[in-house]
Amino acid sequence: MKLFTSVHDVSDINELVCEALRLKHAPFEHQHLGKNKTLGLVFLNPSLRTRMSSQKAAMNLGMNVMVLNVDKEGWALELKDGVIMNGTTVEHIREAAAVMGQYVDIIGVRSFPGLKDREEDYSEAIFNKFVEFCGVPVISLESATRHPLQSLADLVTIEELKTKNRPKVVLTWAPHIKPLPQAVPNSFSEWMCKADVDFVITHPEGYALNTDFTDDATITHNQAEALKDADFIYVKNWSAYEPYGQIFSGNEDWMLTNKKLEQTNNAKVMHCLPVRRNLELSDEILDGPNSVVIHEAGNREWAAQAVLKKMLEVL
């Protein structure tokens, strides 16, 4: 594997899930692969889980890791081509990416969307420039429109915890106070559409996702109907795709509660975290027996390690 930016970069998602689960049970068996190899983690936005799980995964494989907080360490990158750089940006992404590629064997990049210009965000301009210019394999640590390491960890979690074949998996919108990217629900949707699950998306009117990501999913505005008999519920807020990046008042009753779990098949509750307690998810769920959010976060390590191993094998 040379690139990991979406489910489309994976030839066999079931095999990748199995790889992650094998690594979970024997994390340190492939350290020859990473010896004298270096992973660069480039953050244009903050990160907790992704940073720690990716770093840990790389170290499990014997790799060295260098972390670069571009957002905090004061290096404003120019992203547009052809401009006269007489403003606030100090380096063009063409040089920055190419230089980083000189010092590492694999690069992970995090770059959030601006949520202002849909076309720009969905073109993945920043992320794709990194891929184009850095000259080494690239892993998405969440881009403007996708979060594939999260989605892989989600699928690993479902595979681990499912109690029957083809479980019912429901992605439900949840309330929030700020406009959030569509990256996590987009990505989760396109992975679930390829997985052996019965996949349903539910959200209030106005929050339809880009259909490129949801093609094979059942979509409904009726949350109660969607949750019925669910085996897994994936809770997540996102802002509107149209009008882009907007949020609408109301819908506070979309918060998941224990009451709503009653009509499910004792569903396990997932969330990519960070989660706003008592806004997206109630305390009673997060502190109760149905929540698997910490377990799910733990699986981020094995998802990252599986992807890194595939990349190291062909380096």
Added chain:
Amino acid sequence: MKLFTSVHDVSDINELVCEALRLKHAPFEHQHLGKNKTLGLVFLNPSLRTRMSSQKAAMNLGMNVMVLNVDKEGWALELKDGVIMNGTTVEHIREAAAVMGQYVDIIGVRSFPGLKDREEDYSEAIFNKFVEFCGVPVISLESATRHPLQSLADLVTIEELKTKNRPKVVLTWAPHIKPLPQAVPNSFSEWMCKADVDFVITHPEGYALNTDFTDDATITHNQAEALKDADFIYVKNWSAYEPYGQIFSGNEDWMLTNKKLEQTNNAKVMHCLPVRRNLELSDEILDGPNSVVIHEAGNREWAAQAVLKKMLEVL
């Protein structure tokens, strides 16, 4: 050892000091213990000595280290239970701590007091929540009320440099311009009360420490009397315990000078650093032969390594 937050977590402080001194003379002999083990260092407040010495100690033991500057990397944690998180905090400490615990084998946490609400600070709310939710052994990198790695390094320094049994050790308050926590003097006091030393505390009126930490110490407002025949002088500013977090004008003459050393037993002068020169301690002392502050800072490495070794041995 599963927890290192105070002297009460140590069954035998003399043995721990001996362990630190053994490691100082053979730092790299136990790298099998730390192989494929990871230390997470979580800073909610800035750190220089603690960060470097803990990281170095872990690497000496063959561990990997991940550093997370929660204060700088933009992750505002919610600490209160039951609240609706519709404000500025993005993640609850329950999830944040539990997630960090998924990726590391031992966590070190630094969390300063607010110095506004004594009950809250002295309940060690933040630190104890980390311990409760992270699920792995925890080392205090300085909490609201204690700094045990510093105190252990201080005791190591006294054991190394003492020229007689049961030396006289004096903790003296020093002037400062800002209200500082009581963590270092609290912690130093409770360690000295357990050590084989003659321990005296001296401070101006108004700066009495919480008696839970100073029970067996001699306490006086007469600095000259306290310093008489001292073998070690520990210089440190702190704010009042009552009224909590306050400082009072005056007392500039409490700065330690060479003149004051004359009545001591050629005392060695200690300070946890950072030190405000010519405010807490004069240049002449810091640059003179009696200062052992750099040596003391160097011992932070062996204190941290001794604690990490005890934790690794029972992991």
Added chain:
Amino acid sequence: MKLFTSVHDVSDINELVCEALRLKHAPFEHQHLGKNKTLGLVFLNPSLRTRMSSQKAAMNLGMNVMVLNVDKEGWALELKDGVIMNGTTVEHIREAAAVMGQYVDIIGVRSFPGLKDREEDYSEAIFNKFVEFCGVPVISLESATRHPLQSLADLVTIEELKTKNRPKVVLTWAPHIKPLPQAVPNSFSEWMCKADVDFVITHPEGYALNTDFTDDATITHNQAEALKDADFIYVKNWSAYEPYGQIFSGNEDWMLTNKKLEQTNNAKVMHCLPVRRNLELSDEILDGPNSVVIHEAGNREWAAQAVLKKMLEVL
């Protein structure tokens, strides 16, 4: 080698260049040298290339690395002696440097000039205090007046890519919008004056460098004349040495373009990066066949590794 702050610390620059090129072809052959040795990288100013290349070089040699962003991690250092520290600085460089030296075997320090007080900047007060107090070998990661790791990488690049003996190397001033330090051109000049090249400096009137660094160079205000038959062109902006730190309007036509390359010997174009596109250097050059800036940045790794290896050999 115990100190690497300028070309004057190098007994044989040709041998050091050869060492760098040997390491480039066999990066991992000397890991016994760095085993259980730690490099501390102390940044008082931002860094991308220097940070990554130094860290990578150290890891190639088997070293551990600790990075300290003093500028970002909130530790305001006092640099002046004898002051009463009752202001905003929390620690004196005397203690900070000495403490850092306790935990590492080699320290790299980056400290930019203020560009306000020439005497202070050219005395290298901050850098020299670090050297004086830290007690371990020190590598400059760019100081107020020099950037020797960059210059070594530049010479390595010239040696690698030259097609004839004694190539003509031209340092040309380039436009910018902000006053930049003289460190890179100073340093490049003093290395080129010692190298086996025909070295020419060209800049507009008013931008003469300190002659301590340029003694043996040919200097002209006629850029076209300077570029004639050049084999390498080193493009760089700098502010005036006299009046210190000033910039003058005009001179936009000093930007290097393909047109100007026509009179050269198909010159290779170098720049230390970051570069302001279409201000210092045109897109057409940076994206064209004559630019070697990424290759040059890659050589930073081998320059750093050569210096670290020399230091480790005598540690």
